[in-house]
Amino acid sequence: MANFRLFKKSVMMAMRSRKRFSTFVLMYTGLIIWMSASLENAGTITKAGWMFWIAIIISIILSILYAFVITQARRMEIATMKCIGYQNSEVRVIILGEIIWVTIVAFFIVSELLIHLTSIIAYINYDYVHNLMGNFKPAISFGNLTFVVILFLMAQIVGISIAYKRVLKLRPIIALRVMK
Amino acid sequence: MKEVMIKCTNVNKEFRLRGNIIRALVDINLEIYTGEFIFIQGPTGCGKTTLLNVMSGLDVPDEGSIILDGEDIARASEDRLGAIRRQKVGFVFQDFNLIENLTGIENVEALLWPTVLRSKEIEDRAIQALRAVDMLERKDHFPRDMSGGERQRIGIARAIVHQPRVLFADEPTGNLDPAAAKMVFDLLKTLNKEMGTTMIVVTHDASLTKYGDRTIKMDRGRIVA
Numbered sequence: 001m002a003n004f005r006l007f008k009k010s011v012m013m014a015m016r017s018r019k020r021f022s023t024f025v026l027m028y029t030g031l032i033i034w035m036s037a038s039l040e041n042a043g044t045i046t047k048a049g050w051m052f053w054i055a056i057i058i059s060i061i062l063s064i065l066y067a068f069v070i071t072q073a074r075r076m077e078i079a080t081m082k083c084i085g086y087q088n089s090e091v092r093v094i095i096l097g098e099i100i101w102v103t104i105v106a107f108f109i110v111s112e113l114l115i116h117l118t119s120i121i122a123y124i125n126y127d128y129v130h131n132l133m134g135n136f137k138p139a140i141s142f143g144n145l146t147f148v149v150i151l152f153l154m155a156q157i158v159g160i161s162i163a164y165k166r167v168l169k170l171r172p173i174i175a176l177r178v179m180k
Numbered sequence: 181m182k183e184v185m186i187k188c189t190n191v192n193k194e195f196r197l198r199g200n201i202i203r204a205l206v207d208i209n210l211e212i213y214t215g216e217f218i219f220i221q222g223p224t225g226c227g228k229t230t231l232l233n234v235m236s237g238l239d240v241p242d243e244g245s246i247i248l249d250g251e252d253i254a255r256a257s258e259d260r261l262g263a264i265r266r267q268k269v270g271f272v273f274q275d276f277n278l279i280e281n282l283t284g285i286e287n288v289e290a291l292l293w294p295t296v297l298r299s300k301e302i303e304d305r306a307i308q309a310l311r312a313v314d315m316l317e318r319k320d321h322f323p324r325d326m327s328g329g330e331r332q333r334i335g336i337a338r339a340i341v342h343q344p345r346v347l348f349a350d351e352p353t354g355n356l357d358p359a360a361a362k363m364v365f366d367l368l369k370t371l372n373k374e375m376g377t378t379m380i381v382v383t384h385d386a387s388l389t390k391y392g393d394r395t396i397k398m399d400r401g402r403i404v405a
Contacts, residue, residue, distance in 0.1 A: 002294050016281045080277045085266030087259045090294045173238035
């Protein structure tokens with residue numbers, strides 16, 4: 001229960017940092033669309049072309065960058081939390097909360113865009129779609145989209161592991177001193 | 181017979197700075213009793229903040245033992261020190277160290293978020309703490325909308341919300357004007373009397389020590405009086 005509360009509070013704090021939050025949601029949205037579209041065109045991951053793999057590499061780099069940005073931007077918060085008694089595992093929840101939430105929001109944005117795009121195409125070209133009902137499919141399938149988001153979340157682990165060692169390894173008062 | 185809250189025995193601490201060894205604490209031996217209001221006073225660089233940090237578990241000594249409320253914290257793990265700070269210790273910082281993205285009441289509640297307390301109980305305790313420091317009407321404001329004195333009162337509320345056994349304050353009025361400083365010390369004295377919390381305050385200003393029961397004077401890492 002305490003961890004879930006910390007996750008909710010982390011989400012709340014993330015959304016109050018509007019600039020950082022919206023910037024990374026937009027970047028993640030673009031990257032998820034790119035990766036999903038590449039995978040959709042290829043059909044399977046084994047046939048995915050170089051664009052898909054470049055997108056994977058970019059997503060790992062972006063997740064490392066984002067984890068670094070969060071720990072840098074929130075370093076005083078993190079150091080203060082450690083000073084008032086937060087343990088490393090609890091600070092991890094705070095950092096993870098923001099990263100996971102950004103990924104979830106980007107996922108929902110992409111899902112909404114695809115749903116509306118599919119609906120618009122079906123509505124405008126109803127007769128055409130009606131004749132092709134057996135062959136009609138959305139631009140990006142839900143399965144591929146979900147798979148890509150899971151890959152994204154796994155890529156975050158790399159970023160988190162690298163970025164928060166800088167803060168969590170330090171004793172609280174030293175973290176506070178270093179961050180000032 | 182008074183109960184010993186903190187006992188330091190042969191505490192030493194050094195720092196390395198640009199190849200030089202700085203002996204911040206030298207053979208510190210002292211006892212602080214429950215309910216006392218103690219000042220640690222001395223010139224800049226004498227080691228008073230370092231002493232405060234090791235007594236509160238924010239830092240660890242290189243040698244010696246520190247018994248805080250019956251537990252040796254000098255050799256405790258980082259996680260155990262965090263638990264002790266959450267349960268028994270309150271800390272008031274000179275720079276307030278409030279979280280800017282949280283309102284006044286959220287800053288106070290933050291200390292209790294990782295606990296198993298229900299949200300309603302956390303809120304009630306935070307309101308109680310804010311009432312004690314006369315900041316209830318500002319509970320929904322962010323630190324950026326507060327004066328220095330108001331921020332420090334929020335900091336004090338955060339430090340007492342979990343009813344600590346001992347409260348440490350590192351130059352709590354260092355960034356405040358004289359009127360706000362007096363208000364903060366009157367508040368600390370009231371909390372000491374009403375809650376029985378042991379208070380340990382670091383200051384370089386000898387004129388403030390009249391608020392305390394006892395003053396420990398330091399110079400060059402040693403207790404001199």
